[in-house]
Amino acid sequence: xxxxxxxxxxxLGKQVLRHLVADADITQIDVISRKKSTHPAPKxxxxxxxxxxxxxxxxxxxxxxxxxxxxxxxxxxxxxxxxNYRENVLATLNVISALKRxxxxxxxxxxxxxxxxxxxxxxxxxxxxxxxxxPPKDIPYSYCKAAGEKAVTSSGIPHTVLRPGVLVxxxxxxxxxxxxxxxxxxxxxxxxxxxxxxxRLPVLPVPGHPDAxxxxxxxxxxxxxxxxxxxxxxxxxxxxxxDAVYGLFNSKSVTVQDFCRRAVSELLPNAKIFYLPSLARPxxxxxxxxxxxxxxxFRFASEKTALSSALYTAAFPECAVPEFESFQEVFxxxxxxxYLGGTEx
Numbered sequence: 001x002x003x004x005x006x007x008x009x010x011x012l013g014k015q016v017l018r019h020l021v022a023d024a025d026i027t028q029i030d031v032i033s034r035k036k037s038t039h040p041a042p043k044x045x046x047x048x049x050x051x052x053x054x055x056x057x058x059x060x061x062x063x064x065x066x067x068x069x070x071x072x073x074x075x076x077x078x079x080x081x082x083x084n085y086r087e088n089v090l091a092t093l094n095v096i097s098a099l100k101r102x103x104x105x106x107x108x109x110x111x112x113x114x115x116x117x118x119x120x121x122x123x124x125x126x127x128x129x130x131x132x133x134x135p136p137k138d139i140p141y142s143y144c145k146a147a148g149e150k151a152v153t154s155s156g157i158p159h160t161v162l163r164p165g166v167l168v169x170x171x172x173x174x175x176x177x178x179x180x181x182x183x184x185x186x187x188x189x190x191x192x193x194x195x196x197x198x199x200r201l202p203v204l205p206v207p208g209h210p211d212a213x214x215x216x217x218x219x220x221x222x223x224x225x226x227x228x229x230x231x232x233x234x235x236x237x238x239x240x241x242x243d244a245v246y247g248l249f250n251s252k253s254v255t256v257q258d259f260c261r262r263a264v265s266e267l268l269p270n271a272k273i274f275y276l277p278s279l280a281r282p283x284x285x286x287x288x289x290x291x292x293x294x295x296x297x298f299r300f301a302s303e304k305t306a307l308s309s310a311l312y313t314a315a316f317p318e319c320a321v322p323e324f325e326s327f328q329e330v331f332x333x334x335x336x337x338x339y340l341g342g343t344e345x
Contacts, residue, residue, distance in 0.1 A: 001025055001027060001067070002026075002063070002064060002065050004068040005017060005029060006032045007070070007072030010071060011178045011219060012113070012223055012226070015220060015222075016226050017029070019224065025236055029043055031047065032051060034048065034049070051095060052091045053094075061099075067108055068110050068111070069111045069113075072091060073113065074087035075178075077297065078294050081144070084140040084141055088144040088148045089144050092152065095110070096157060099155075103157055110158070110159045111230050111233060112162070113162060113226070114148070114162065114164075115163055116164065116307060118145055119307070121135045121139075124306065125305065125307075125308060126307050128245050128308050128310070128311040131149060149163075153243070161246070164222050164225075164249065165307075166217065168183075168216050169219065171218035172330065174327075182263070184291075184293040184294065188292060188293060190340060193268050199270070201268060202270070206275050208277070208298055209256060211255055211304060213254070213255060213307055214259050215253045216253050217253075217321050218322075225319050225321075247309035247311075249307060250323050253323055254324035254325070258324075259324065266332055279298070284299065
């Protein structure tokens, strides 16, 4: 079988690609890359292409893919709307256009990487169903990822949409190669703890609701989820499924309060935490100057949106995402090794 994958050089994509390379049922893998490169596996072909360019539609639609994994996208809370639209909406629309042409002759499903952040601002529950409403435009990342997801679910192409939570280091060693979400906060704590004045900090204000859920997901669990969703859509692991939307996270993962308590005890043990569940936007923007943490990070941490993942857990029990408590030791060891020069095995 011949599979297309986008975003294969990213934090998640590299691990998904390893699953594909090891799968004997997949005989050819086409990787979309903006840079000219090669891959050591004989069945991997790297195609230099910009997905936001219309020429991508022409080229990809001439191929005979059995399925596509669309993992590419811009993951930047601070990027402006035009850049988010180009990378998270236009690129997705072009992948859809190419697959629509392919699907005139065969069934080629799309496995699409969305995000739990599409539920921002809805004030209720993010159910495992197509979006009824888009989030507000004042966080361009959330809005554009939601628009891209909605384009997939309304495309008429066979699809599985997976909404990963916040990807963190793998569950074995805690290794990671991107800094966002909790790592922003951890880096600030580490920098503060490196100074004598910071180590004596008596009080630590944290913008965020203490009961909000941080849906932290080890990247290896997420990668296996995407891989199994592909095999399922291809009919390799049972009957071909209907179109579906899944929450790829643990709905109880960890609360803001429990995560901050553990993180602060690791790095600033003398500080007492107090939470600011609702902080004015100008103050959130101002803290960015002091901490380097994007405003949107704390806005997500202030939302008490209920997250649903029961359908995902039932469909893929072998890679159901664990609660944070079960891998927190690995998470903190991975952070210390990466940023503080720790030597944990």
